[in-house]
Amino acid sequence: MAVRRLVIVGGDAAGMSAASQARRLKGPDELEITAFERGHFTSYSACGIPYWAGGVVDGPDALIARTPEEHRRRGIDLRTRTEVTELDVAGQRVRARDLESGTERWHGFDGLVLATGARPVRPPIEGIDARGVYGVQTLDDGRALIDGLAKLDPAGPHRAVVIGAGYIGVEMAEALSLRGFEVTVIERAAQPMATLDPDMGALVREAMCGMGIEVVTGTEVTSLVTGPDGPDGPESAVTAVVAGEREFPAEVVVLGLGVRPETSLARAAGLPLGDSGGLLTDPAMRVRGHGNIWAGGDCVEVWDLVAGRTRHIALGTHANKHGQVIGSNVGGGYATFPGVVGTAVSKVCDLEIARTGLLEAQATAAGLQFVTATVESTSRAGYYPGARPMTVKMLAERRTGRLLGVQIVGREGAAKRVDVAAVALTARMTVDQMTALDLGYAPPFSPVWDPVLVAARKAAAAVAGGA
Structure with a gap:
């Protein structure tokens, strides 16, 4: 038309x-x-x-x-x-x-x-509109954040609180850590990265803590403390975040609660x-x-x-x-958008995070019965210099063996492996079919059995064992 x-x-x-x-x-x-x-x-x-x-x-x-x-x-x-x-x-x-x-x-x-x-989620809590509280949805938001950081005393030290530990939250935690901030991330879920299953999110938490980022989970922010002008004063600035029974000092607060x-x-x-x-x-x-x-x-x-x-x-x-x-x-032509399988990748410092397809909770909500398989592997042949660990988790439909989802957490070379799973999901492949995929191999790039294929073998065995 x-x-x-x-x-x-x-x-x-x-x-x-x-x-x-x-x-x-x-x-x-x-x-x-x-x-x-x-x-x-x-x-x-x-x-x-x-x-x-x-x-x-x-x-x-x-x-x-x-x-x-x-x-x-x-x-x-x-x-x-x-x-x-x-x-x-x-x-x-x-x-x-x-x-x-x-x-x-x-x-x-x-x-x-x-x-x-989309618009960033801004909870209706006291102090949410204070100076020093930032969303990061648009370049104008980014400009406001950069300008705000430039006004802080360069002598430091400075503290930042990130509210929410999704993709934006963990990426902004890294950004502020790189700038020398003491960073606390507050997440109301049991683990960071609700786009992963909790067992995989725990790996993200462990890595973030190892980087010096404080991660507080199972806690909801109830208010933001502001300067002497109060939350409605024209010059009021955030000074702390109240969550649970604690008060976390902060000169900068970033909202990472999703959109x-x-x-x-x-x-x-x-x-x-x-x-x-x-x-x-x-x-x-x-x-x-x-x-x-x-x-x-x-x-x-x-x-x-x-x-x-x-x-x-x-x-x-x-x-x-x-x-x-x-x-x-x-313009008078014809095209369609067939849909998605839910692929996303992210990183926090040198930790790579990837997922595609369904999480356990999503598969349950869709009425699917499934098996899971989790494997520990490396990005390269174990004997090759630079081999880094990664964890791969795979979901497959119990009766048919159809691939339902994959999550990967690891170091360099981990995240983009999820693309193999995204293609398999789009093609509606079974995990058994995946084990025969002719993926590239050389010691600098992969073990003989790629970690995704190792997970597929384990998932296929779980499907066969439960048939």
Whole structure:
């Protein structure tokens, strides 16, 4: 379905990928593209913010794939510092506010793309809006954090508390540790990294503690202590975090509690949302029941190929693919997004963390019976210099042996091994079939039996033993 006037809400991965792909297919004389972005930056890597904060990479310019000026030169009317405040679906128009001048006006569309992203979770606790408390969702957030750190007394010492031990939490703990902060991570779950099973999360905790990061689990933050002006004072700054029976001093607090789909506009307009609050789309990324509205990126729910249901998974890899699909369809072509298996990797210092597919709790919730297998192995042949340990955990369906999920925690060379499992999940392979995979081998790269295949052999034996 080709459209004449395309309006895009959101100027990062999904929105600008859609705009760029549509522009490749249709010139300005065939398709007018107007994109609204409330921040200063477009087409950037939010995943790089922790590495910018830790001084590993430069920013923000190094994290930007394409600037607003570059998009404009390609015939896209991109308006930064402009926030869409209302959708009129029946009237095919959006209301946009210029954040610098405060002026508002309506803009008509023939096609609409919603790429509004996600918002960091901010619990409604005392002091949460104090100076020194940061989210890390956008480059503007990253800029605010960097500027705030620069204002601290360089003599130190400095203390930081990270609330939440998911991907962002552990990465920001590393970043602040690299800057010389004494870092405490507070997580209400039993172990860090709720994206892993607790037994694998315990390995992450052990490694973080070994790096000098204090990890407090099973504890929920109840309030933030601020300076003498109080939580509502214009100059109030965070001084401590209260969790459980303890008070943790802090000049910097980073929120790593995860994100939620930013779908307030869509909800107000009556568009369909899933259980997690994300927009529901068909495989062509059209919003269900609306032939001229598309959505992609962190504001949508995606189809989980393993669990057989929709889930909210906020990842730039998905967002860019969504944008390509949307742009193709908007431009008169045809493309679909088949779904995901839930692959993600991360690191904290030299510890690599990876997962794909289902965790034990997710498999149980999906009504699946399963076996598990956990193995200890090394990244290279044991006798080869530099071989590092890794732990691989595998889930397989009890009756069929179908692979359900893999988690890997280890040192250099561990995380990207999860890609083998991601391919096997997509192909719906059994763990027995995986044992015959012809993977590359040489002592500098792998033991004779790759750790993933060792886990597959053990899982296949568990399936056979329980048949």
